[in-house]
Amino acid sequence: MTMTLKCISPIDGSVYAERPVMTVDSAAAAVARVRTAQKSWARRPLAERVALVQKGVARLNAMKDDVVLELAHMMGRPVRYGGEFGGVNDRTAYMAEIAERALAPISIEESAQFSRYIRRVPQGVVFIVAPWNYPYLTAINTIVPALIAGNAVVIKHATQTLLVGERIVRAFTEAGMPEDVFINLFLDHKGSEQLISAGSFDFINFTGSVGGGQAIERAAAGTFTGLGLELGGKDPGYVMEDADLDWAVDTLMDGALYNAGQCCCGIERIYVARPLYAEFIDKAKAWASNLKLGNPLDPETTIGPMANVRFAAEVRAQTAEAIADGARPLIDPSLFPQDDGGAYLMPQVLVDVDHTMRVMRDESFGPVVGIMPVDSDAEALELMNDCAFGLTASLWTNDPERAMRIGDEIETGTIMMNRADYLDPALCWTGCKATGRGGSLSEIGYHNLTRPKSYHLRKKQA
Known part of the structure; x- marks a missing residue:
């Protein structure tokens, strides 16, 4: 047959x-x-x-x-x-x-x-x-x-x-x-x-x-x-205290949620210098809340269904496990009545997360991102490297030398400064680890x- x-x-x-x-x-x-x-x-x-x-x-x-x-x-x-x-x-x-x-x-x-x-x-x-x-x-x-x-x-x-x-x-x-x-x-x-x-x-x-x-x-x-x-990938973003906050929020959230989060170099975890943390998560919440989930044939839709019900189920599982372990979801489900429990999956932003949670370690490849505050470059570097994958890392600062110093220590294929989820054909597209x-x-x-x-x-x- x-x-x-x-x-x-x-x-x-x-x-x-x-x-x-x-x-x-x-x-x-x-x-x-x-x-x-x-x-x-x-x-x-x-x-x-x-x-x-x-x-x-x-x-x-x-x-x-x-x-x-x-x-x-x-x-x-x-x-x-x-x-x-x-x-x-x-x-x-x-x-x-x-x-x-x-x-x-x-x-x-x-x-x-x-x-x-x-x-x-x-x-x-x-x-x-x-x-x-x-x-x-x-x-x-x-x-x-x-x-x-x-x-x-x-x-x-x-x-x-x-x-x-x-x-x-x-x-x-x-x-x-x-x-x-x-x-x-x-x-x-x-x-x-x-x-x-x-x-x-x-x-x-x-x-x-x-x-x-x-x-x-x-x-x-x-x-x-x-x-x-x-x-696989689990690409991090690190927002330093001198970053342009609005620019960082707009780019990193787009990098996390565009294409329903199904991007090879999408942002899956974000670390924010503590002085900017509260404002960053407020703006990230507003950004994600403004998305429109729906039929991809509708020109008003900004986030369509995930490609397969099976993929959406994995994202839901990671999110539910994190919430059960103490993570706090920022996005109100009532804003996304189109979430049908199947392929149509609402975006979610999680705080009070840590690296014991799968959503901060395993590839999610969907519209969810975890955000953590950090108190130093050393702490951010340790967290960014605490990962099985290494495709890209996105650094947000007005100090190129600082970005290069940190970038030299990150185990990844590409370092970006004030940019995310982007491929430059003049640079080798490569990765390390898993x-x-x-x-x-x-x-x-x-x-x-x-x-x-x-x-x-x-x-x-x-």
């Missing part, structure tokens, strides 16, 4: 889309065709590859109206936010701009006797396993530099955003991408793991849960396949999607 993948819409619990699961044999045959196509793609001049990738992204932009509606139906993001095209376009433009420099050979010697240099050559076939929370942005982070560098790409999206990989590939194909250079596969977990275990790919980029990353590592064990893993390993975007992203190949050419025989 043919198995099917079903996307259950968080809007109403209905089946929004379904696709048959490919057999491992048919998927392996498709990957074999991709491997053949990659050779001729890599031989194309860099400028041609860049131009075709840019045309593919432009064609995707032309599908914006359909994409925005599909995202609302599949994972609940309000249509008022217009999809992910700003980031998609910015990241594509930057990676195209730096491609020649990032992929340029390193010349060691060019003399009458020797030519010695190091080239960056494609890994080969890159497998992208993309998540549902930012299904276009996270995929583009690897699709664009992988194809520009001369790799072929196989993509598989999370079932919650089942149609995204299919749509991206369609856009690139319509823009002129050669056949089999970039394909989408509909696979279940078992099928993906079998392909990985068989050594079908030369590099794998996975964005998702810690458990998913562990499964990828186990499947790849012994194949020597390169891995890029962006897994957040994973590797890095995308920037010149380093190109280096991870290629391998060095050394040339030692003696021009004259002795």
Whole structure:
């Protein structure tokens, strides 16, 4: 019997889309065709590859109206936010701009006797396993530099955003991408793991849960396949006594609650210098109370349902446990009658929290944030590092040197000052600890999607 993948819409619990699961044999045959196509793609001049990738992204932009509606139906993001095209376009433009420099050979010697240099050559076939929370942005982070560098790409999206990989590939194909250079596969977990275990790919980029990353590592064990893993996060914000309070509240609360809190680098815990604490929580309460929970197809909605009832249940559990252990919720449930106990989940701000509570330790990935007062940089630093994850940290101060001193001691991938929940394509997107390993975007992203190949050419025989 043919198995099917079903996307259950968080809007109403209905089946929004379904696709048959490919057999491992048919998927392996498709990957074999991709491997053949990659050779001729890599031989194309860099400028041609860049131009075709840019045309593919432009064609995707032309599908914006359909994409925005599909995202609302599949994972609940309000249509008022217009999809992910700003980031998609910015990241594509930057990676195209730096491609020649990032992929340029390193010349060691060019003399009458020797030519010695190091080239960056494609890994080969890159497998992208993309998540549902930012299904276009996270995929583009690897699709664009992988194809520009001369790799072929196989993509598989999370079932919650089942149609995204299919749509991206369609856009690139319509823009002129050669056949089999970039394909989408509909696979279940078992099928993906079998392909990985068989050594079908030369590099794998996975964005998702810690458990998913562990499964990828186990499947790849012994194949020597390169891995890029962006897994969980519990990103902190630290507001120092000299911070611009209104700016900090607006940015950190947006970072905590945008996309119903379902952001890789969303703010999940906030530490505030005690002199600002009372005012900060008053303003944070007002900020969250002004959100409008509702159907994402309604242009007035500012916070839609979580992508899945199961995800909302975990956030409710963490919140309830914290309250039972003494945390105090600031947001009045009567302001959010749309909270249905299912995917529609009201935002919540918790105070009187501590690190014995799961809501301050485990990834929540939903519209809840805990706020604690601190009395020193040392205390804030200890709390920020008291975490299994390390993706980003947001520091709020008017003193850059202080931010750098503190930032040097934080165990994380990116330090931001007076900013949060943001990805700069010129900087390597990376993490540490249980957040994973590797890095995308920037010149380093190109280096991870290629391998060095050394040339030692003696021009004259002795």
